[in-house]
Amino acid sequence: MSGISSFSISNKLxxxxxxxxxxxxxLEFLNGAASASVIAGTEPQEGPVVDDPTSGFGDQVRDxxxxxxxxxxxxxxxxxxxxxxxxxxxxxxKGFGAxxxxxxxxxxxxxxxxxxxxxxxxxxxxITNDALNIRRNYTTPAPSPSWxxxxxxTYADSPAAYxxxxxxxxxxxxxxxxxxxxxxGAFVRAIGGGRLGTLREQFVSFDSAGDSGFQTFKxxxxxxxxxxxxxxxxxxxxxxxxxxxxxxxxxxITRHRIFxxxxxxxxxxxxxAGSTSxxxxxxxxxxxxxASAATDRDTAAARIAAGYNNSGRVSYDTVSGATFYxxxxxxxxxxxxxxxxxxxxxxxxxxxxxxxxxxTFANLVGCDLxxxxxxxxxxxxxxIAIGYATWAIPFAGSFSYHEVAWKGACTQNDNVFDGxxxxxxxxxxxxxxxxxxxxxxxxxxxxxTMNYRLRxxxxxxxxxAVCQPQPATTRQRRPxx
Amino acid sequence: xxTHYNIEQWAAATTSGRHVFNYNFRMTGNEIRxxxxxxxxxxxxxxxxxxxxxxxxxxxxxxxxxxxVGIVETDYWRNAQNQLLDRLHHSMRPAIPxxxxxxxxxGDVCFVGKEQDADATVAAxxxxxxxxxxxxxxxxxxxxxxxxxxxxxxxxxxxxxxxDVKRGLVEAETPSMVExxxxxxxxxxxxxxxxxVRSGWLKIITQDGELKRDGDVLIYVSAEGGAKSILRxxxxxx
Numbered sequence: 067m068s069g070i071s072s073f074s075i076s077n078k079l080x081x082x083x084x085x086x087x088x089x090x091x092x093l094e095f096l097n098g099a100a101s102a103s104v105i106a107g108t109e110p111q112e113g114p115v116v117d118d119p120t121s122g123f124g125d126q127v128r129d130x131x132x133x134x135x136x137x138x139x140x141x142x143x144x145x146x147x148x149x150x151x152x153x154x155x156x157x158x159x160k161g162f163g164a165x166x167x168x169x170x171x172x173x174x175x176x177x178x179x180x181x182x183x184x185x186x187x188x189x190x191x192x193i194t195n196d197a198l199n200i201r202r203n204y205t206t207p208a209p210s211p212s213w214x215x216x217x218x219x220t221y222a223d224s225p226a227a228y229x230x231x232x233x234x235x236x237x238x239x240x241x242x243x244x245x246x247x248x249x250x251g252a253f254v255r256a257i258g259g260g261r262l263g264t265l266r267e268q269f270v271s272f273d274s275a276g277d278s279g280f281q282t283f284k285x286x287x288x289x290x291x292x293x294x295x296x297x298x299x300x301x302x303x304x305x306x307x308x309x310x311x312x313x314x315x316x317x318x319i320t321r322h323r324i325f326x327x328x329x330x331x332x333x334x335x336x337x338x339a340g341s342t343s344x345x346x347x348x349x350x351x352x353x354x355x356x357a358s359a360a361t362d363r364d365t366a367a368a369r370i371a372a373g374y375n376n377s378g379r380v381s382y383d384t385v386s387g388a389t390f391y392x393x394x395x396x397x398x399x400x401x402x403x404x405x406x407x408x409x410x411x412x413x414x415x416x417x418x419x420x421x422x423x424x425x426t427f428a429n430l431v432g433c434d435l436x437x438x439x440x441x442x443x444x445x446x447x448x449x450i451a452i453g454y455a456t457w458a459i460p461f462a463g464s465f466s467y468h469e470v471a472w473k474g475a476c477t478q479n480d481n482v483f484d485g486x487x488x489x490x491x492x493x494x495x496x497x498x499x500x501x502x503x504x505x506x507x508x509x510x511x512x513x514x515t516m517n518y519r520l521r522x523x524x525x526x527x528x529x530x531a532v533c534q535p536q537p538a539t540t541r542q543r544r545p546x547x
Numbered sequence: 548x549x550t551h552y553n554i555e556q557w558a559a560a561t562t563s564g565r566h567v568f569n570y571n572f573r574m575t576g577n578e579i580r581x582x583x584x585x586x587x588x589x590x591x592x593x594x595x596x597x598x599x600x601x602x603x604x605x606x607x608x609x610x611x612x613x614x615x616v617g618i619v620e621t622d623y624w625r626n627a628q629n630q631l632l633d634r635l636h637h638s639m640r641p642a643i644p645x646x647x648x649x650x651x652x653x654g655d656v657c658f659v660g661k662e663q664d665a666d667a668t669v670a671a672x673x674x675x676x677x678x679x680x681x682x683x684x685x686x687x688x689x690x691x692x693x694x695x696x697x698x699x700x701x702x703x704x705x706x707x708x709x710x711d712v713k714r715g716l717v718e719a720e721t722p723s724m725v726e727x728x729x730x731x732x733x734x735x736x737x738x739x740x741x742x743x744v745r746s747g748w749l750k751i752i753t754q755d756g757e758l759k760r761d762g763d764v765l766i767y768v769s770a771e772g773g774a775k776s777i778l779r780x781x782x783x784x785x
Contacts, residue, residue, distance in 0.1 A: 387639025
């Protein structure tokens, strides 16, 4: 079978009154198709080209429109031309006759042609029904809207973050905008979405220019609340139909990176629009990986301390115990680079760097930790410093101070999460043998009962007795940059 | 907190640092031969004097040999020593020892850290004039930083090498003479130039007394009146 002639194409376009918008949509589709399979398809849902039920051959249900072989010929002709500049260039393609050209016109003359933008965070003043205010990192804001046609392609291009606590039992929604051609309204939905859920079908109206403006879609049956802290790549498959009885037609597939945290982040993180301390997606990638599947704050903080301690990217400064990533502000940007395999500010860290890291990442997923010190100048038990595998007592036996991520008021009655070192877990930490234990969610304690304090320091006047919590002067959450 | 450090003793021992003032010093990448300046970062601290951090990587070491140079520019040599004390207080090692031997004369006051069972100096903390400086080995492989620290100290504390002046890297103004009354503040520079990210480094050395910045004004006070020589150098090229 030979293809439709150039004359017939021109004639058909005139007779049908085909608009420039329709012609452009067809050209955009054919020129943008990465492969023949993008063009080919079988009804009722697969493939962007559908059979015109009012003309042509076949039973009109799961009918044959453009097959893979014809699609391959279309691609071949396009490639030989560089690209299609006019629909008449579809002439003389074997197997592409009047019926199939009619199907193409039909498919593109009345349709929802694009998802223009998706906004997960449409209410910057609340986090109960939509996503958090976020940014990429210190210097770069997150994309807004999160997804945009022609801009977003990878999962990471379209990030969003939700809290479990604040959204539990609430109706979640997103907002999306669309373009249509030749129709004033359509039903739209998105299926897929993984643990975030699908988007409930709803009617969308279009203005004379084919724009919908932002429309609110309810997220149906989100299940992420049951799985704790996480980071998901989700896919939404957007579909439309003219009436409730029509088969669904495809619009586009969109990809998104969804971070799930326990509850509203605590300082240094804020939700103030425009702040550089909005949750950073660069930090969420690390925090949500370390704290993956944690469903409560203590577990999340413990996993973050362990993730940091086991990262293999930093090691203790056994020479000076100096602070390298900041004691006025915490240079989280450089620490993230270091943890991601870059140089950062070098591999050396001390307890202040470690307390900053553990508390800042933990608070990002909704924990409530502080950086606070104990001191001063106290003797030590053997320990394994971060980045090392052997037991040792640093600095000829003592610390001038030590700093940890600490809960509550940071007193001896509060628990610590120390990512900087491992203590001896057995009944006598002062002598071998030693059993390594990362002190997470461990009571700081006194000099009588075996808790963090007695595992860190010997029970002597120059050890445990002078290793006292110093919250009055040191409890803080350092700003980040 | 307890302190092992006696800042008043440091001050008493400070001589030349009182009358050296560096303004807007920036490392530009040529300072350490065989090393590559890979990063410049800024660290804020409570004092309001930010620390410029320069991360140097030994060429070919693939990140295993790193030197971190941190420089805090303050407005006064005493504040540089306060900042040095603050830095030591944020180190977990009690009583970091003062430099001895070849490092005894590093800076106005200096403290050093050495690798256990080795003689290599892998950390040097010192002040010179209004600057507080930390040079540390921060890579996987320890690096002796003493040569770098000494070279930096010389660069900041002394007149530039005549070769640098001849090559046009540094502009040495003709020494000016300023008549001062004893213990009277003299406004040496009324308006320091705007800080620039690179270059724009100004170094002033007086023969005695002390230098202090008050806003944009550089002030000189000498205990003895008379005609005083003022040396002024400006980096004009990277």
